[in-house]
Structures are given as structure tokens and as C-alpha cells.
Amino acid sequence: MGSLKKNGGATLSKIATSDQHGENSEYFDGWKAYDKDPFHLSRNPHGIIQMGLAENQLCIDLIKDWIKENPKASICTPEGIHQFDDIANFQDYHGLKEFRQAIAHFMGKARGGRVKFDPERIVMSGGATGANETIMFCLADRDDVFLVPSPYYAAFDRDLRWRTGVEIIPVQCSSSNNFKLTVEAVEWAYQKAQESNKKVKGLILTNPSNPLGTMLDKDTLKNLVRFVTSKNIHLVVDEIYAATVFTGGNFVSVAEVVNDLDRFEVNVDLIHIVYSLSKDMGLPGFRVGIVYSYNDLVVSCARKMSSFGLVSTQTQLMLASMLSDDRFVDNFLKESSRRLGIRHGVFTLGLKKVGITCLSSDAGLFVWMDLRHLLRDRNSFESEIELWRIIINVVKLNVSPGSSFNCTEPGWFRVCFANMDDDTLHVALGRIQDFVSKNNNKISEKAMDNNDQVIQNNNAKKQKWRQSNLRLSFRRLYEDGLSSPGIMSPHSPLLRA
Numbered sequence: 001m002g003s004l005k006k007n008g009g010a011t012l013s014k015i016a017t018s019d020q021h022g023e024n025s026e027y028f029d030g031w032k033a034y035d036k037d038p039f040h041l042s043r044n045p046h047g048i049i050q051m052g053l054a055e056n057q058l059c060i061d062l063i064k065d066w067i068k069e070n071p072k073a074s075i076c077t078p079e080g081i082h083q084f085d086d087i088a089n090f091q092d093y094h095g096l097k098e099f100r101q102a103i104a105h106f107m108g109k110a111r112g113g114r115v116k117f118d119p120e121r122i123v124m125s126g127g128a129t130g131a132n133e134t135i136m137f138c139l140a141d142r143d144d145v146f147l148v149p150s151p152y153y154a155a156f157d158r159d160l161r162w163r164t165g166v167e168i169i170p171v172q173c174s175s176s177n178n179f180k181l182t183v184e185a186v187e188w189a190y191q192k193a194q195e196s197n198k199k200v201k202g203l204i205l206t207n208p209s210n211p212l213g214t215m216l217d218k219d220t221l222k223n224l225v226r227f228v229t230s231k232n233i234h235l236v237v238d239e240i241y242a243a244t245v246f247t248g249g250n251f252v253s254v255a256e257v258v259n260d261l262d263r264f265e266v267n268v269d270l271i272h273i274v275y276s277l278s279k280d281m282g283l284p285g286f287r288v289g290i291v292y293s294y295n296d297l298v299v300s301c302a303r304k305m306s307s308f309g310l311v312s313t314q315t316q317l318m319l320a321s322m323l324s325d326d327r328f329v330d331n332f333l334k335e336s337s338r339r340l341g342i343r344h345g346v347f348t349l350g351l352k353k354v355g356i357t358c359l360s361s362d363a364g365l366f367v368w369m370d371l372r373h374l375l376r377d378r379n380s381f382e383s384e385i386e387l388w389r390i391i392i393n394v395v396k397l398n399v400s401p402g403s404s405f406n407c408t409e410p411g412w413f414r415v416c417f418a419n420m421d422d423d424t425l426h427v428a429l430g431r432i433q434d435f436v437s438k439n440n441n442k443i444s445e446k447a448m449d450n451n452d453q454v455i456q457n458n459n460a461k462k463q464k465w466r467q468s469n470l471r472l473s474f475r476r477l478y479e480d481g482l483s484s485p486g487i488m489s490p491h492s493p494l495l496r497a
């Protein structure tokens with residue numbers, strides 16, 4: 001990849017040729033493996049089930065019903081065609097006024113109606129991915145540092161760092177207090193960065209957290225706002241899961257805290273929110289991301305930058321109409337939480353039956369699963385990756401290992417549960433239950449024969465399976481998982497892109 005010959009003899013930029021794109025982790029490798037052998041209930045029942053993608057597909061039927069009932073909202077329909085000329089020609093980077101109003105209104109609803117957002121501060125972006133990068137470009141220069149509580153969203157290494165050149169310093173959270181973020185941990189990371197002469201520009205939170213699914217309580221959030229204000233650094237809160245809450249617990253937005261605190265406790269110019277419709281509305285393909293800043297200069301700069309990632313006006317118009325339909329939105333948000341709650345309950349109960357526990361959580365499209373007891377060496381990330389390879393190659397589930405989220409403790413895995421139908425979820429649960437019940441210490445002979453057969457078939461074209469007749473211990477299975485290159489996919493949409 002990137003050879004001179006392949007690129008027509010011309011050299012490429014440092015960005016194009018460096019490996020700073022952040023995609024070289026198991027998080028993305030898992031997607032590639034899935035891409036090679038995707039599960040389908042009838043067409044490929046032994047394929048890999050995708051549990052590494054935080055998608056919300058549980059309420060797509062409600063969206064489709066609304067679209068059918070409102071054909072006027074899509075301009076490429078007989079009912080909507082009269083608006084075609086105006087909309088197809090509109091390209092102002094402020095976006096359609098009705099879109100900004102509807103998004104601001106929706107953002108308030110997604111936060112329980114406890115806060116209001118100003119449409120004039122809504123800036124568009126290509127998903128939260130684009131919004132996160134835009135805010136970095138507005139706030140920081142190359143080599144500036146942002147503190148990010150770990151474990152953190154795996155693609156931050158790409159989204160925040162790759163093109164901007166900013167650095168991430170993790171604020172380490174641990175299982176000893178259920179990965180709860182404390183101001184002390186942030187203060188410690190801040191001091192360490194200062195001691196190594198790093199220029200700390202801010203703190204980035206995802207609240208609710210990806211990958212943990214936990215929410216920050218109001219007091220902690222207040223203290224973090226006071227902290228950034230006292231240090232004169234920025235606070236960016238990625239609230240992409242604001243309404244993806246399934247326990248009935250109240251999510252507290254930083255917008256609420258900004259309203260609550262006294263003027264001397266918060267410098268609002270330092271506070272910025274990233275949002276998107278990818279999770280709460282289950283519309284990642286629409287690429288609707290939002291930068292919402294209390295800082296006028298940031299709003300103005302981000303708006304100019306939004307030229308690079310505008311949302312199509314057809315999408316804007318349709319969403320303006322959908323999101324201002326209060327009856328639809330209220331029902332959607334309620335029903336989405338309800339369905340997510342049921343799904344989360346079924347999944348975690350199924351895991352519990354075979355002794356697998358997850359971090360207690362309120363939100364998100366995933367659970368943070370504790371498999372420390374299955375590691376060959378509880379203190380080693382190599383063991384975590386060994387187990388991950390078994391899960392992907394033999395159990396045929398794409399889950400994401402904690403190390404790809406910069407978790408400092410081996411043995412945690414993020415497992416997504418809302419991107420599939422009920423039948424697929426039950427197959428996935430069955431596979432996990434089967435695997436765990438047969439492999440507490442040692443794998444059964446029958447299971448191994450089956451596994452050997454799968455591995456043999458996969459490797460047939462590449463190399464002869466040397467030790468297929470051996471009865472294998474659990475430890476051997478780990479090693480085989482590691483040494484079966486034919487099973488992992490060298491191809492994926494990411495690589496082809």
C-alpha cells in the first residue's frame with residue numbers, strides 16, 4: 001500500500017502515507033473479518049455476526065411509517081416535487097432555517113425538555129465524526145493536547161487526531177470504581193501533561209459513554225465544568241447518545257449544568273456540544289452531525305468549515321418536517337427507549353445465565369462485557385487479543401476488545417446489541433452460551449472436532465492444517481485462533497475506500 005509505483009511515481013502527503021489514521025486496531029479489524037463472512041439467517045447461518053457496530057435499528061419501522069405518511073417531506077415524490085427547484089439549488093452553509101429550528105427543538109426534547117437550544121448556534125457537519133474534527137480544528141493547533149477519559153470511543157484516534165495533528169492523553173478510569181470518572185483523575189492527567197510540557201487545550205467527554213454506557217451524574221459534571229473554567233481549557237461533550245437511554249434514568253446534558261451554575265463558576269465560551277442523529281434517531285446514513293457552541297467565534301468559524309461537510313438539503317428538509325412533528329418525536333423517543341430496554345434486558349440476562357456479567361449501564365447500544373475470567377493470563381493484553389481472535393474466528397461473533405478503546409485493564413469487551421433482529425440476537429446468545437458452557441477450562445472433543453473442521457475448511461486453499469487430529473486444550477484453541485490467517489479478512493469496506 002502506498003508504494004511509489006502504485007501511486008504513479010508521485011509522492012503523497014504525510015497524511016496519506018502515515019499510519020496515523022487510527023484504523024489499525026482490532027475495532028476496525030473486526031469489521032473487516034465480518035465483511036468477509038457476514039452472517040445471514042438463511043443465506044449464511046454460520047457466518048460472523050456483527051456485534052461491533054453501534055447502530056440502532058430497533059425503531060426503523062417507525063421512521064418508515066412516518067415517511068410513508070408524509071410523502072411531501074421528500075422532494076423526489078409527486079407530493080413534494082413543487083419544492084424541488086428551491087431545495088436542490090440551496091447551498092448556504094447556514095443550512096435551512098427550518099432545519100436548524102427543528103434540530104434545536106429536537107435536541108431539547110432528547111434531553112427531557114429541561115433545556116432549550118438556540119437555532120442560531122446550530123452548525124451542521126457530516127455526522128458527529130465531522131463535528132468532532134471540526135471542533136478540534138476550531139480549538140487547537142497541531143500537537144496540542146486533549147484529555148479524554150479511557151476507555152474511549154475507538155474512532156477518536158482517527159476523528160480527533162488524524163488530520164488535525166492534536167494529541168489525546170487518556171484519563172485512566174478503572175473497574176475498581178466501575179470506571180467512574182472523577183475530577184481527581186482528570187486533575188492528575190492534567191498535571192502529568194503539564195509536567196511533560198504539553199499544551200492542554202481541553203477535556204473531551206462522551207456522555208453517555210461509549211463504550212461504557214454509563215452517564216455522568218450532575219455533581220460530577222458540575223465539578224468538571226468548574227475544573228475547565230479554573231484552568232481556562234475547553235470542554236467538549238459528545239452527547240450523541242443523549243436520548244439512547246433505556247433505564248428511565250435522567251441523562252444530564254452539559255447544557256443543563258451551564259444553566260445551573262453561577263457566572264463565576266462557568267466560562268460558557270469554553271463549552272461545546274457535539275451531537276448527531278446517528279444513534280438517537282438511528283439515522284447514521286443521513287450524516288447529520290451538529291456542533292453546538294456557546295462561543296460566538298467558534299460558531300462562526302465552525303460554520304465556515306461546515307462547507308466541507310454540509311448535510312444535503314433534501315435531508316435537511318425532510319428532517320425539518322419530521323423533527324417538528326411533536327407527536328411523532330415524543331412517541332419515537334419513548335418507544336425507542338422501551339425497545340432498547342427490552343433488548344438490553346434480554347441480552348444481559350442471556351449472558352448472566354452462563355456467568356457473564358456486564359458493567360451496569362443506563363444508555364448506549366452496547367454493553368461492556370467482563371470476560372476477565374476467560375483470559376489465559378488476567379494481566380495480559382496478549383491474552384485479551386487471543387480470546388478476541390477465538391471469539392471472532394471460532395464463535396463467529398465480531399465483538400470489540402477493550403484494548404481498542406484504550407482500556408487499561410485486559411478482559412473487557414464491547415458488545416453491540418441493537419443492530420440486529422431478534423432472531424440474530426438469539427443465535428448470537430446461543431453461540432456465546434454454547435462456547436462458555438463448553439469451555440470453562442477445557443474445550444470438549446466434539447466441539448474441537450467441529451472447530452477443526454471449520455478452520456480446516458477456511459485454510460484449505462492456503463495451508464494444510466498440521467495438527468487437526470490432536471485433542472486440543474483450551475490453551476491450544478487460543479493458539480490456533482491466532483495462527484489461522486485464512487480466517488481473518490484482508491479486505492473490508494474500510495480498506496477498499
Ligand SMILES: Cc1ncc(COP(=O)(O)O)c(C=O)c1O
Pocket residue numbers: 054126127128129130153206210238240276277278284288289
Ligand atoms: C461517541 C461517538 N461519537 C461519534 C460517533 C460517530 O457518529 P456519526 O455516525 O454521527 O459520525 C460515534 C459512533 O459510534 C460515537 O459513538
